[in-house]
Amino acid sequence: MSNLNIKRAVDNIRSGTSVYTPITEVVVNAIQAIEETENSDGLVEIRADRVRQANLDDSAPEINGFTVIDNGVGFTDEHRESFDTLYTAHKIQEGGKGFGRFTCLKYYEDVNYISTYHKDGSFYNRSFSMGKEKEIIVDEGVTPSHENSTGTTVKLSNPIKNFPEKSLPQIARRLVEKLLPYFISxxxxxxxxxxxxxxxxxxVLNEYLGSGIDALIVEVKKANGEFLVESNSLEPGNEFFVQTFKIYSPATSRSRISLVAHRREVTATSLHQYIPEFSEEFFDNAASGERDKDRNFIVVSYVTGSYLDKNVSLERGGFDFPKEKPDMVHYIAQRQIEEKAAIYSQKAVDSDVEDRKSRKISRIEDYVRDNAPWHRQALTKLDYSSIPHNPSPSQIDSVLHQQEYREEARVKGEVRKLLADDNVESLKEKAGEIARQVSDRSKNELAHYISLRKSVLDIFEKSLERGPDGKYSAEDVVHDIIFPVKKDSDQTPFRDHNLWIIDERLNFTEYLSSDKELNGPNSDRPDILAYDKRIGFRGGNEASNPVTIFEFKKPQRDDFVNPSSKEDPVEQIIRYVNQIRKGKYKTPKGRKMQIEQNTPFYGYVICELNQKVEDWLEEIKDFKPLPDRLGYFKHHGSANLYIEVWSWDKALNDARMRNRVFFEKLGIS
Incomplete structure (x- = not known):
């Protein structure tokens, strides 16, 4: 008689079990019962019980449970007492934990047994149910039997949750993969x-395993073998054996490593965690050499060993040893075993994996060459196994950035270590190598910066094009590409603007203003319509340093040349220069602008240079054409001001020309 809190015991069953756990538990018990009789005609039947009500769509009715029938030894008195004992040691030699039967109550409301056993020359029938409160065995009855053979029938009824599959072939495939260690024993x-x-x-589940063309499970013997996992322990048990199989038309597309304890699959880990190329299923080749879509398969490696048998958890849903790293009690971790087994798994599909690796490497190298040349140096030290099979650009970028971050952190650590070392000989020996590594990092950064310039110019060119509606870009688009509207020096440091499109020297200027009042609210500034924006820069607040002023006019706009216009960009620049000379403006920090008589001023007007504008510049403004005929210039001696008027095309073409050699060196021209 037992006295347990069965409900609590069932509720405490940890994760790692599934709806198939009770079925495999009962089937394994049936196999062991047959092995005990040494019956050469052993038979285990699994019958699917379905609800009586048919579905409206004529599909198969839901499964309401299973009945498992065997011709094993039956529930003898010894077996009965063992069943009624929690954590019984009766089957300890077969890996029995004395708890597995309770997983049945986790998934089924009712678990009933009917068994015929032999005792003292006679046959008896024993029937009972699993209790749900304090008694393990309830409603027991024992009567003489008219049978002349032993066996047991176990009925799992009324699943707590709907059984996920209806199709017998699907259920068979899952059971075969769970029980395969028994079939190959x-x-x-x-x-x-x-x-x-x-x-x-x-x-017949046994028939799934074979070697012919129609077999659904085929052993790959070249991928079998023994291996050792090194550990600090002197205890025996670090030997493991792996058997590898191709499973055709699998229920899942992921190959896996299954760790087995006492001939039962305990854990299943996707192989792609160790070899990314296993993330997709494989295919046999047809006679034509092309892949046969009807012969798709995954690879499953089953690993056995005494260490696994000794450390399987109570519910057989996991192991007691840690997953990642050994601890003080368990000298081998799950990852160590699986890493070794993965090497054997690859042997089953070596050519396919190598082909996938080659295609992945080409994909990564093509991406870096065409889209991210600043990562070229990182490729030389990249662990390609850290990148998934068929990686997306964002995945490639992410891994390469992590690689560069680790490399940068390593180099910085080496520099700090070297600087802290008082050994002169050590300094001589290591300084050159570390300096080279620092230089490599700088080259990567430069390559990244140049590639970004290429992207900026592509966007700039696109902004100058007419859209499908026949109109040009929104009024602030072009201006924002060169310099953000209404930003100041604190908001827009040199690395965040693109004034290099106009002149490389402007990368090193100290910002004065951009579409903001130079002397507080309501002070003079150009019209706020698109591209009537003024930008002023200066390289330090010294009288000898020049002041540069810009005026932008929207592409295709030429009304500013009309006599009635108040937006003459040349006159606007002259007016700003005269006001700055008279001391009306201060720097963003509130300091007086240092201006002398000889302080140089430069003005740039960037606009559409059509015939109307060109005539205006030559005939009215007395400007001279630049040699390329894409701009005009004039020197205003009284203001020490030099002005150039450019077309948008000139700004783009000149920027491309200046950067062309860098683009070509990076292979992105």
Missing amino acids: DKGCPKVVLAEQDGSDAI
């Missing part, structure tokens, strides 16, 4: 059959 395995409740549509 040296001990042999009795016949295991899955069928409907009336015995129809029978599927």
Whole structure:
């Protein structure tokens, strides 16, 4: 008589079990019962019980449970006492934990047993149910039997949650993969059959394993073997054996490593965690050499060993040893075992994996060459196994950035270590190598910067094009590309603007203003319509340093040349220069602008140079054409002001020309 809190025991069952755990638990018990009789005609039948009500769509009815029938030794008195004892040691040699039967109550409301056993020359029937409160065995009855053979029938009824599959072939595939360690055991395995409740549509699970063209599970012997996992422990048990199989038309597309304890699959880890090229299923080749889409398969490696048998958890849903790193108690971690097993798994599809690796490397190198040349140096030290199979550009970028960050951190650490070393000989020996590594990092940054320039010019060119509606870009678009509207020096440091499009020297100027009043609210500034924006820069507040002023006019706009216009960009620049000379403006920090008589001023007007504007510049403003005829210039001696008027095309073409050699060196021209 037992006295347990069965509900609590069931509720405490940890994760790692599934709806298939009770079925495999009962089937394994049935196999062990047959092995105990040494019956050469052992048979385990799994019958699917379905609800009586048919579905409106004529699909198969839901499964309401399973009945497992075996011709094993039956529930003898010894087996009965063991069943009624929590954590019984009765099957400890077979890996029994004395708890597995309770997983049945986690997934099914009712678990019933009917068994015929032999005792003292006679046969008896024993029937009972699993209790749900304090008694493990309830409603027990024992009567003489008219049978002349032993066996047990276990009925799992009323699933707590709907069983996920209806199709017998699907269920059979999952059970085969769970029970495969028994089918391949040296001990042999009795016949295991899955069928409907009336015995129809029978599927022999043993027949899934074979070597012919029609076999659904094929052992790959070249991918089998023994391996050791090194540890600090002197205890025996670090030897493992792996058997690898191709499983055709699998229920999942992910290959895996299955760790087995006492001939039962305990854990299943996706192989792609160790070799990314296993993330997709594989295909056999047809006679034509092309892949045969009807012969898709995954690779499953089953790992056995005494260490696994000794450390399997109570519910057989996991192991007691840690997953990642060994601890003080367990000298081998799960990852160490799986890493070794993955090497054997690859042997099953070596050519396919190598082909996938080659294509992945080409994909990564093509991406870096065409889109991210600043990562070229990182490729030389990249661990390609850290990148998924068929990686997206964002995945490639992410891994390469992490690689560069680790490399930068390593180099900085070496520099700090070197600087702290008082050994002169050590300094001589290491300084050159570390300096080269620092230089490599700088080259990467430069390549990244140049590539960004290429992208900026592509965007700039696009902004000058007419859209499908026949109109040009929104009024602030072009201006914002060169310099953000209404920003100041604190908001827009040199690395965040693109004034290099106009002149490289402007990268090193001290900003004065951009579309902001130079002397507080309501002070003079150009019209706020698009491209009537003024930008002023200066390289330090010294009288000898020049002041540069810009005026932008929207592409295709030429009304500023009309006599009635108040937006003459040349006159606006002259007016700003005269006001600055008279001391009306201060720097953003509130300091007086240092202006002398000889302080140089430069003005740039960037606009559309059509015939109307060109005539205006030559005939009215007395400007001279630049040699390329894409701009005009004039020197205003009284203001010490030099002005150039450019077309938008000139700004773009000149910027491309100045950067062309860098683009070509990076292979992105």
